Amino acid sequence: MFEAVDETGRRINIHLVQVEQLKRMTLYCPYCLNRLRVRQGRKRTHFVHVSACTGESSAHQGWKTTLAEYFRSLGYDVALEQVQGQRRFDLWIPALRIAVEIQRSKMTALEWNRRRTIDQQKAYAVRWIGFHPTGGCIIKLDGWMKQALLTDGYLDLIEQGKINRYGFAVPFTKHLVICQRLETSFTQFIRPTPQAFPRKFSAKKWIQLVRKYRLRPFFSTMPNHLLKNPLYQAGLHVLYLPAHCFLPIETLLAFPLHPFELQMTLYLSLQGNYSKIRLEHALVSCLDACRISHEPNLLRRVVEDWMNLLAVARICQQSSIATTVNRFKEDAVLAGAIQLFVEKETGINEVRE
Secondary structure (H helix, E strand, O other): EEEEEEEOOEEEEOOOOOOHHHHOOOOOOOOOOOEEEEEOOOOOEEEOOOOOHHHHHHHHHHHHHHHHHHHHOOOOEEEEEEEEEEEEEEEOOOOOOOEEEEEOOOOOOHOOOHHHHHHHOOEEEEEEEEEEOOOOOEEOHHHHHHHHHHOOOEEEEOOOOEEEEEEEEEHHHHHHHEEEEEEEOOOHHHHOOOOHHOOOOOOOHHHHHHHHHHHOOOOOOOOOOOOEEEEEEEOOOHHOOOOHOOOOOOOHOOOOOOOHHHHHHHHHHHHOOOOHHHHHHHHHHOOOOHHOOOOOHHHHHHHHHHHHHHHHHHHHEEEEOOOOOHHHHHHHHHHHHHHHHHHHHHHOOOOOO
């Protein structure tokens, strides 16, 4: 173990602090909160427990017990820490062949996919549940959570003692998304339905995040030759780009790039002249330049979503002079048009904030 927490809860990385200083500190395990000490091994220095550790936090253990008791109250046999072949599940319900995985620690998307592949091969239905400590509709996604949201279309998170289901994600940074949130019962958690999410779009939140992005100093997360230099060479600033460079394209979550900056890059590449073929070609070229793998089916989904929202953007496109005030007005008009488009496509007549 190479990380610990001190008495104030601050994370301590063993590689960033001198050993003599660590030995004078009172340190705890970030999972079980038991005392740690420093061990200088032959190969590397690391933390070890003064007493035994399960590797699970009290919250993790508490939710395992709560869920097990609930399913037992429904008449199901429930096994904790059940080993099934290559997998160990937090909870296993044999009658339903359903497993529950409570994931609090960080896990990569690659590892989540590896476990999912094993589960599919064995025909196990696995319900994943994470933790959302900050609360609210804005979620910071780590590796496995992002992959689960993309794959399943929803994400179940423990928040303030309840299980909430999050979906219809609108990405606005590489790791942050705005989601619709629904309170979920234990029964809904264990038996999710495809109709669990009415697809709503919040125009107000979208306007706020676009405005905030327009006003920030521009430091691109894209390669310099793809965006930063071409943007300046074109004589443009983020403030004066057209509103359709900031579309809430949900499928862009699949790529580890800032969704607004990816849209800006392709706008500059296509010079605003979009078509399905040109957009797909430009998108592939951009992803290849960034060394990001992509699948044909995913590309088609992204392009289709992109073109649908561009069609809405063209309807409310304004030819006003590119001033800050006019661009903010254009953002608001486009957000309202997208909201109406989503309502029409999904049969929802009202979107509540």
